[in-house]
Amino acid sequence: MPNDSLPELELANTRAREGITDTVAEIRRRADVPARTRLAIAKTKQRWHRDPTPLVAMGITAAAGIAAIILGARIGRTDAGHLARPPAQTAFTALLPFGARGGDGPGAAEQSQPGRKGRKARKKAAEEALERDPMHRNRVKQRAGIAAVQRRATKNRKQAAARAKAASKAASKAAAKAAGRG
DSSP: OOOOOHHHHHHHHHHHHHHHHHHHHHHHHHOOOHHHHHHHHHHHHHHHOOHHHHHHHHHHHHHHHHHHHHHHHHHHHGGGOOSSSSSOOOHHHHHHHTTOTTTTSSOOOHTTOOOHHHHHHHHHHHHHHHHHHHHHHHEEEHHHHHHHHHHHHHHHHHOOOOOOOOHHHHHHHHHHHHHHOO
Protein backbone atom coordinates (compact mmCIF):
# COMPACT_ATOMS: atom_id res chain seq x y z
CA MET A 1 0.00 0.00 0.00
CA PRO A 2 2.64 2.64 0.86
CA ASN A 3 4.36 2.01 -2.47
CA ASP A 4 1.15 2.30 -4.52
CA SER A 5 0.97 5.28 -6.80
CA LEU A 6 -1.96 7.63 -6.88
CA PRO A 7 -3.24 6.44 -10.31
CA GLU A 8 -3.21 2.80 -9.06
CA LEU A 9 -5.22 3.76 -5.98
CA GLU A 10 -7.71 5.70 -8.09
CA LEU A 11 -8.03 2.73 -10.45
CA ALA A 12 -8.65 0.35 -7.53
CA ASN A 13 -11.18 2.79 -6.08
CA THR A 14 -12.98 3.04 -9.43
CA ARG A 15 -13.08 -0.76 -9.83
CA ALA A 16 -14.49 -1.16 -6.30
CA ARG A 17 -17.15 1.46 -7.03
CA GLU A 18 -18.06 -0.31 -10.32
CA GLY A 19 -18.26 -3.64 -8.46
CA ILE A 20 -20.63 -2.12 -5.92
CA THR A 21 -22.73 -0.56 -8.70
CA ASP A 22 -22.94 -3.92 -10.52
CA THR A 23 -23.94 -5.69 -7.29
CA VAL A 24 -26.71 -3.13 -6.61
CA ALA A 25 -27.96 -3.48 -10.20
CA GLU A 26 -28.01 -7.29 -9.87
CA ILE A 27 -29.92 -7.08 -6.56
CA ARG A 28 -32.46 -4.72 -8.16
CA ARG A 29 -32.82 -7.05 -11.14
CA ARG A 30 -33.43 -10.05 -8.88
CA ALA A 31 -35.85 -8.10 -6.72
CA ASP A 32 -37.94 -7.16 -9.78
CA VAL A 33 -40.37 -10.08 -9.37
CA PRO A 34 -42.92 -9.02 -12.02
CA ALA A 35 -40.19 -8.83 -14.68
CA ARG A 36 -38.83 -12.24 -13.68
CA THR A 37 -42.35 -13.67 -13.72
CA ARG A 38 -43.01 -12.22 -17.16
CA LEU A 39 -39.74 -13.69 -18.39
CA ALA A 40 -40.59 -17.13 -16.97
CA ILE A 41 -44.08 -17.02 -18.55
CA ALA A 42 -42.61 -15.99 -21.91
CA LYS A 43 -40.07 -18.83 -21.77
CA THR A 44 -42.79 -21.33 -20.86
CA LYS A 45 -45.06 -20.13 -23.70
CA GLN A 46 -42.16 -20.42 -26.11
CA ARG A 47 -41.37 -23.96 -24.90
CA TRP A 48 -45.03 -25.02 -25.14
CA HIS A 49 -45.27 -23.51 -28.63
CA ARG A 50 -42.24 -25.57 -29.68
CA ASP A 51 -43.50 -28.79 -28.06
CA PRO A 52 -47.09 -28.80 -26.74
CA THR A 53 -46.96 -32.44 -25.51
CA PRO A 54 -46.76 -31.59 -21.77
CA LEU A 55 -49.61 -29.11 -22.12
CA VAL A 56 -51.76 -31.66 -23.95
CA ALA A 57 -50.93 -34.31 -21.33
CA MET A 58 -51.90 -31.96 -18.49
CA GLY A 59 -55.15 -31.10 -20.28
CA ILE A 60 -56.05 -34.75 -20.81
CA THR A 61 -55.21 -35.58 -17.17
CA ALA A 62 -57.33 -32.68 -15.92
CA ALA A 63 -60.24 -33.71 -18.15
CA ALA A 64 -60.01 -37.33 -16.97
CA GLY A 65 -59.91 -36.19 -13.33
CA ILE A 66 -62.98 -33.98 -13.73
CA ALA A 67 -64.81 -36.77 -15.58
CA ALA A 68 -63.94 -39.23 -12.80
CA ILE A 69 -65.26 -36.85 -10.13
CA ILE A 70 -68.51 -36.27 -12.03
CA LEU A 71 -68.95 -39.99 -12.76
CA GLY A 72 -68.20 -40.90 -9.13
CA ALA A 73 -70.79 -38.40 -7.91
CA ARG A 74 -73.38 -39.80 -10.32
CA ILE A 75 -72.66 -43.42 -9.32
CA GLY A 76 -72.74 -42.46 -5.65
CA ARG A 77 -76.33 -41.29 -6.02
CA THR A 78 -77.49 -44.64 -7.45
CA ASP A 79 -78.33 -47.79 -5.49
CA ALA A 80 -75.45 -49.65 -7.13
CA GLY A 81 -73.04 -47.13 -5.64
CA HIS A 82 -73.84 -48.20 -2.07
CA LEU A 83 -72.25 -51.52 -1.18
CA ALA A 84 -73.28 -51.30 2.47
CA ARG A 85 -76.67 -52.89 1.95
CA PRO A 86 -77.23 -54.31 -1.53
CA PRO A 87 -80.22 -56.55 -2.12
CA ALA A 88 -79.67 -60.16 -1.02
CA GLN A 89 -78.67 -61.45 -4.47
CA THR A 90 -78.11 -59.40 -7.59
CA ALA A 91 -75.89 -59.78 -10.62
CA PHE A 92 -73.40 -57.45 -8.93
CA THR A 93 -73.29 -59.23 -5.56
CA ALA A 94 -72.81 -62.53 -7.36
CA LEU A 95 -69.54 -61.16 -8.73
CA LEU A 96 -68.22 -60.05 -5.33
CA PRO A 97 -65.34 -62.28 -4.17
CA PHE A 98 -66.86 -62.67 -0.71
CA GLY A 99 -70.56 -62.91 -1.54
CA ALA A 100 -73.43 -60.59 -0.73
CA ARG A 101 -73.23 -58.61 2.45
CA GLY A 102 -76.02 -58.77 4.98
CA GLY A 103 -76.78 -62.36 4.02
CA ASP A 104 -77.30 -65.02 6.69
CA GLY A 105 -75.70 -63.11 9.61
CA PRO A 106 -77.53 -61.23 12.32
CA GLY A 107 -79.74 -58.52 10.89
CA ALA A 108 -80.10 -54.90 11.89
CA ALA A 109 -82.91 -55.73 14.32
CA GLU A 110 -80.73 -58.14 16.33
CA GLN A 111 -77.71 -55.82 16.25
CA SER A 112 -79.69 -52.83 17.48
CA GLN A 113 -80.97 -54.66 20.58
CA PRO A 114 -79.70 -53.27 23.87
CA GLY A 115 -77.66 -55.32 26.30
CA ARG A 116 -75.98 -58.70 25.93
CA LYS A 117 -78.01 -59.92 22.92
CA GLY A 118 -77.13 -56.83 20.87
CA ARG A 119 -73.44 -57.05 21.79
CA LYS A 120 -73.33 -60.72 20.78
CA ALA A 121 -75.10 -60.01 17.49
CA ARG A 122 -72.76 -57.09 16.69
CA LYS A 123 -69.69 -59.21 17.55
CA LYS A 124 -70.93 -62.09 15.38
CA ALA A 125 -71.67 -59.71 12.47
CA ALA A 126 -68.18 -58.21 12.73
CA GLU A 127 -66.56 -61.67 12.78
CA GLU A 128 -68.57 -62.79 9.75
CA ALA A 129 -67.63 -59.63 7.86
CA LEU A 130 -63.96 -60.31 8.61
CA GLU A 131 -64.27 -63.92 7.45
CA ARG A 132 -65.72 -62.75 4.14
CA ASP A 133 -63.03 -60.10 3.64
CA PRO A 134 -60.32 -61.45 1.29
CA MET A 135 -57.70 -58.98 2.59
CA HIS A 136 -58.23 -60.21 6.14
CA ARG A 137 -57.86 -63.81 4.97
CA ASN A 138 -54.57 -62.92 3.29
CA ARG A 139 -53.31 -61.22 6.46
CA VAL A 140 -54.19 -64.29 8.55
CA LYS A 141 -52.36 -66.57 6.06
CA GLN A 142 -49.34 -64.28 6.11
CA ARG A 143 -49.24 -64.24 9.92
CA ALA A 144 -49.44 -68.04 9.99
CA GLY A 145 -46.58 -68.30 7.51
CA ILE A 146 -44.45 -65.87 9.49
CA ALA A 147 -45.15 -67.78 12.72
CA ALA A 148 -44.09 -71.07 11.08
CA VAL A 149 -40.84 -69.52 9.85
CA GLN A 150 -40.16 -68.10 13.31
CA ARG A 151 -40.79 -71.53 14.90
CA ARG A 152 -38.37 -73.18 12.48
CA ALA A 153 -35.75 -70.49 13.10
CA THR A 154 -36.06 -70.94 16.88
CA LYS A 155 -35.78 -74.71 16.53
CA ASN A 156 -32.70 -74.39 14.29
CA ARG A 157 -31.06 -71.95 16.72
CA LYS A 158 -31.64 -74.34 19.64
CA GLN A 159 -30.24 -77.27 17.64
CA ALA A 160 -27.16 -75.24 16.67
CA ALA A 161 -26.62 -74.23 20.30
CA ALA A 162 -26.92 -77.87 21.41
CA ARG A 163 -24.42 -78.97 18.72
CA ALA A 164 -21.99 -76.22 19.75
CA LYS A 165 -22.32 -77.23 23.40
CA ALA A 166 -21.71 -80.90 22.56
CA ALA A 167 -18.71 -79.98 20.39
CA SER A 168 -17.18 -77.86 23.14
CA LYS A 169 -17.73 -80.71 25.66
CA ALA A 170 -16.04 -83.16 23.29
CA ALA A 171 -13.15 -80.74 22.73
CA SER A 172 -12.66 -80.23 26.47
CA LYS A 173 -12.73 -84.01 27.08
CA ALA A 174 -10.19 -84.52 24.31
CA ALA A 175 -7.99 -81.78 25.79
CA ALA A 176 -8.26 -83.30 29.27
CA LYS A 177 -7.39 -86.74 27.89
CA ALA A 178 -4.40 -85.31 26.02
CA ALA A 179 -3.25 -83.45 29.13
CA GLY A 180 -3.60 -86.65 31.22
CA ARG A 181 -1.35 -88.59 28.86
CA GLY A 182 1.22 -85.85 28.46
